[in-house]
Amino acid sequence: MTDYTDAFEHLLAQDVFSLNAAKKREALMPVFDALHHHHFQHSDAYRNITSSNTDLMLAKPSDSAGLPYLAVRLFKQFSLSSVPQSEVFRMLQSSGTTSQTPAKVVLDKATSARQSKVLVKIMQSIIGKQRLPMLIIDSPSVLKNKALSARAAGIQGMAFFGRKPVYALNDDMSLNINTLHEFQAEYGEQPVLVFGFTFMVWASFVQALKKNKVTLSLPKGILIHSGGWKxxxxxxxxxxxxxxxxxxxxxISRVHNFYGMAEQVGTVFIECEHGHLHAPTLADIIVRSTTDLSVLPQNHTGLIQVLSSIPTSYPGYSLLTEDLGRILGEDDCPCGRKGKYFEVLGRLPKTEVRGCSDTQEGKA
Ligand SMILES: [Zn+2]
Known part of the structure; x- marks a missing residue:
C-alpha cells in the first residue's frame, strides 16, 4: 500500500486541472497500477473477473484504457469489499429514487477521508476557498434517515463548502418561501452557494418559483447541481x-453541473463555463463501443467508463457505467483546463444493457 499512498499523495499535490495528457498519464498510471494490484490481492470478485485476462497480468498497461473494469451494476448485486469486515467504517447506499436496487459501497476510514479531500480540491477550484452562505434545494428531513442515502451523503459532502446551510424546501417538498425571502434579504448581495440535485432544482425550485410567481435575486450565487438528466x-x-x-x-448565471456516482464519491467531473464536463487529474474517463466495448475516438458516442484514484476499500476504481456519452476533446477546452472533456448523453436503453452484461437483472 505504500506504493499506492505515495503515488496518490503525489497526484493529490497537483493542481486538479493543470496536467496535460502525457504528464497526467505519468502521475496517474502508478496510482491505477497500485490499485489494480491491491484489489487483485484483496478482492476475490476482482481477482476472478480480471484474472482471465492473462495479457494484463503479464504487461503493465501504459494507459487507463488497458486496465480492467467492472460493470457498475455489480455493486447493486454484491457487497464488494477489499478490506476485512472489521475495517468497514460505513456503507454508502445509492438512492432508491433513481434505481430500484441501491448500490452498496463499502468504505473504510482511509477511503472515506480521501473522498472528502479530493472533493474539496475539485470543488474549491470552482467555488473558491471561502465558505459561502449556503442554500440547499432539498428538505431538512433528507438527513434524518438512518441509512446514509447517496442523496444525504451528497448534501453532507457539499455542506462542507457552505456555512449556515438553509433548506429551500419543506418536508412535503413544497417551497419554503419565507426561508427563501429571509435568505435573499440577508445574503442577496454577496456570493452564495446553492446546491441541489438536478431534477429537484428544476421541478421543486425553478418551476415551483415560477408557479408561485416568486422571483429571487441572487446575482452572485453559484449553483452546483448533479444527479442525472434523464x-x-x-x-x-x-x-x-x-x-x-x-x-x-x-x-444566478454561474451554474455548474457535475457528473459523478455513488460508486466513486470524491472524483467528480465538473462542468466548466463552456458547458463541458472535465476529468480532474485524479480521475479519468474513457468511452467504449456499445457493441464490442472497444475504446472509441473523440466525438463518438458510447458507454462511459470512469476511473478514480480513490477507492481502496472496494474494487471500484475502474467502472463501466450504463451512461452514454462522448469525449469532446483533450487539453484544449477554451476554458483553459487541461485533461479530457466530455458530455453525457443519457443512459443505455435497457435491451442493450442485456447484450453487454452477463450479470444483469432486468433493470435500467
Ligand atoms: Zn472547459
Missing part, C-alpha cells in the same frame, strides 16, 4: 433551458 430529457429540458430557467427565477 427525467429532464423526458420533459425536453436541456442544459440551456435549465440555465435560462435558473437565471430567470433567481438571477
Amino acid at each position: 427525467k429532464l430529457i423526458d420533459q425536453q429540458v436541456d442544459n440551456a433551458t435549465f440555465k435560462a430557467g435558473v437565471k430567470n427565477q433567481c438571477g
